[in-house]
């Protein structure tokens with residue numbers, strides 16, 4: 001996803017420097033061209049060979065490298081960079097950067113580059129909270145540089161407080177959000193539903209299904225990476241909400257209906273990936289639950305069909321997408337659903353395929369509209385999400 005992207009990672013003297021190795025490895029796997037620049041102090045914490053091996057590029061430290069090939073590297077690298085990340089950023093680096101000091105390879109390249117810059121501070125709490133550091137950070141923000149707050153926790157120096165480098169996954173997601181895609185959904189509102197619904201039988205038992213929410217969470221994450229304003233309405237799942245996404249937790253189909261329809265009018269794209277239960281136990285039956293045998297005696301009522309409601313109440317220009325699980329006649333059955341629920345596209349899972357459906361990290365889907373059907377090979381749910389938005393864009 002980062003193919004042809006040039007990403008510069010600055011590493012400064014902090015005990016957290018080793019975490020940058022994970023970030024470099026992740027970026028390389030995403031296809032990025034990664035160059036690491038270390039300060040001299042960072043050399044006390046991690047060896048440049050680690051970064052060179054992981055990135056496949058020379059790790060730069062000294063501006064005055066005697067090797068001619070690299071003598072103007074700071075300018076050429078600054079010109080090539082699509083994103084400049086400094087993680088961990090020490091108080092010393094922040095102070096220099098805020099004041100335009102360029103006395104080593106990192107600060108020189110930083111000053112010479114005009115691309116988007118992200119800074120992840122990491123230092124002792126007292127140093128971080130010192131008004132001098134805070135002023136420097138505000139100054140950097142004033143110049144359009146994004147500062148990602150450090151985490152709170154137990155620090156290597158023995159203190160507890162703010163100053164811990166943001167978690168590696170957060171650094172990686174910030175990079176993806178800034179470099180992985182053209183922000184082709186900037187200014188668009190996207191609503192995604194995900195996960196199962198839970199329909200209570202009584203205070204102890206409920207009816208649900210095997211949905212893990214992975215597909216919907218991948219769709220929401222992809223929309224956020226493309227710059228959309230994303231709301232995710234999620235049934236109970238055990239995965240972390242994606243970064244940069246407004247997540248609303250619900251339990252029952254009725255709650256999901258209420259949360260979605262409250263917001264549906266203002267959305268540009270709505271994608272229903274949720275495995276919504278069609279039926280729910282009726283309370284009167286639930287009260288008798290201990291005296292009767294399950295499940296025949298549970299009286300069921302119908303849940304609202306959210307997708308049909310959205311299709312029937314669509315606003316002009318809105319794109320509405322549903323998911324379906326089919327065991328046979330995938331395209332014909334999905335087209336029937338497409339027409340019945342008045343949506344623009346159905347993403348059909350073939351339950352016969354290995355690697356498709358609930359729980360897996362992969363999926364096998366066909367993207368179906370009134371007059372097109374694009375069958376995709378097995379791929380990760382992240383890639384499926386990417387293909388859905390590309391398909392919508394080209395629709």
Ligand code: CTP
Pocket residue numbers: 253272273274275276277278303304305306307308321322323324325337
């Ligand atoms: N859906 C919904 N509300 C429901 C049931 C389903 O919004 N009460 C949505 C799902 O999120 C999915 C689409 O409708 O996007 C199709 O779901 P599916 O369960 O395949 O469809 P059903 O309407 O239940 O059709 P069938 O039972 O015929 O398969």
